[in-house]
Amino acid sequence: MDTSLAPVPLPGQLGIAALLNEQARAMRRALSLPRIAELAATTRVGTTPFDVVLEAGTHRLLRYRRETPARYAEPVLFCYALINRPYILDLLPEKSVVRRYLEEGFEVYMIDWGVPSDGDRYLTLEDYVCGFLNRSIRHVLSERARNDLHVLGYCMGGTMSALSAALDPDPIRSLTLLAAPIDFTRRETLISVWTDRRYFDADAFFATFGNCPAWFLQSCFLNMNPLQTFLGKPMGFYEQMEDPQFVTNFFAMERWINDNIPVAGETFREFVKKLYRGDELVKGRLHLGGRRVDLGRVACPVLLLTASNDHLVARASTEAIRRHLASTDVSSVAIEAGHVGLVVGGKAQGVLWPAATRWLADRSTPAPQGSKGGPQT
Numbered sequence: 001m002d003t004s005l006a007p008v009p010l011p012g013q014l015g016i017a018a019l020l021n022e023q024a025r026a027m028r029r030a031l032s033l034p035r036i037a038e039l040a041a042t043t044r045v046g047t048t049p050f051d052v053v054l055e056a057g058t059h060r061l062l063r064y065r066r067e068t069p070a071r072y073a074e075p076v077l078f079c080y081a082l083i084n085r086p087y088i089l090d091l092l093p094e095k096s097v098v099r100r101y102l103e104e105g106f107e108v109y110m111i112d113w114g115v116p117s118d119g120d121r122y123l124t125l126e127d128y129v130c131g132f133l134n135r136s137i138r139h140v141l142s143e144r145a146r147n148d149l150h151v152l153g154y155c156m157g158g159t160m161s162a163l164s165a166a167l168d169p170d171p172i173r174s175l176t177l178l179a180a181p182i183d184f185t186r187r188e189t190l191i192s193v194w195t196d197r198r199y200f201d202a203d204a205f206f207a208t209f210g211n212c213p214a215w216f217l218q219s220c221f222l223n224m225n226p227l228q229t230f231l232g233k234p235m236g237f238y239e240q241m242e243d244p245q246f247v248t249n250f251f252a253m254e255r256w257i258n259d260n261i262p263v264a265g266e267t268f269r270e271f272v273k274k275l276y277r278g279d280e281l282v283k284g285r286l287h288l289g290g291r292r293v294d295l296g297r298v299a300c301p302v303l304l305l306t307a308s309n310d311h312l313v314a315r316a317s318t319e320a321i322r323r324h325l326a327s328t329d330v331s332s333v334a335i336e337a338g339h340v341g342l343v344v345g346g347k348a349q350g351v352l353w354p355a356a357t358r359w360l361a362d363r364s365t366p367a368p369q370g371s372k373g374g375p376q377t
Helices: 013-033 031-042 098-102 125-144 156-167 190-194 201-210 214-224 226-240 244-257 265-277 317-324 346-361
Strands: 050-058 061-064 075-080 107-112 149-154 172-178 303-306 331-336
Touching: 013 303, 050 125, 061 125, 061 331, 075 098, 075 125, 075 156, 098 107, 098 346, 107 125, 125 156, 125 214, 125 265, 125 331, 149 156, 156 172, 172 346, 201 244, 201 265, 226 244, 331 346
Parallel strands: 075 107, 075 149, 149 172, 172 303, 303 331
Antiparallel strands: 050 061, 061 107
16 A cells, blocks of 8 residues: 555644543543442452461461362472561462462462561560471471471571571471572661661660561561652552553552561561671571571572562572572572562563472472372362
8 A cells, every 4th residue: 555645644733642542541540440449349369278277376377278189299388478468479369479389289388477466576586487487397297298398488488498497407308588688798778778786776676666566667668669659659550540450460469568567576676686787697606496507507409589679688688598508409590570579570470480380390209199189179
């Protein structure tokens, strides 16, 4: 078709067309408000069925139900952080780390630390690691009649998983660390600056509040990237509010981000003083239960999952564990994402978790044929 004689729109006509297009989009946005309100009320998170198989105080051990027999003999235990709620690992069906491991063929368990009460303010790292984390490992091994299992730890949960593996390496078949702070010598994040003794008195904070309040943690996270929090995010929502899937994802994330819980005060103080300031883990000075935590005892396969834009845990902090391990099988997968995007982002679901589950499958034992593979839904 000869288009040489087609009329060329004048600049003014282009401006009018753009104005009319934006007016039409504004009308569609307005018409989508009832649907947005409905999605805000009906979006559900953490929908993968599970059973509570162990409880102690506020802590629970969850066992996720399988729809098919497990393909691998070793179960996977997720050790979540002490901050926020663990359902970020099972946010939505299409953004669920839990479901990715179930689909790969593993039995999946997860620790939910619950919400510490005022009476829990004196709980220590030792209480968490040598207490319920250790009990959970023993329970999973007993329930599955196994001598070993895989452990995956996220953020603070990754640090605690590394502590547990260093204290008692025998039952750990593999260790996956997801954005886990290990080496605190470099001041690459705002948290490292804010916890500096020149700016933050951890002892006075504990004496005043007991548990680290949820509102304090929330304000810290929101102010790490204020432009994105208070400008970029609402503008992004406005631009895509016509897309039901985007709106569902947005409300799921907002629920988790604002579903804050306190952290046991003494554990928070220990993290600040012994790890962020003292860097006692990599220096070999950290003791729990009267024993020195020696990362050199960890000889199992280790997978390090990190994000290039993580403003909470620098990649170097996680990767630094390499030089302290006895393991000769250490792998890394890094993607361009943030701390939470590492779990629920598009690249995480499309690249990171397929690679992580394949890595684990390659280091697992096929389940005996005819095995029921655990509880069925």
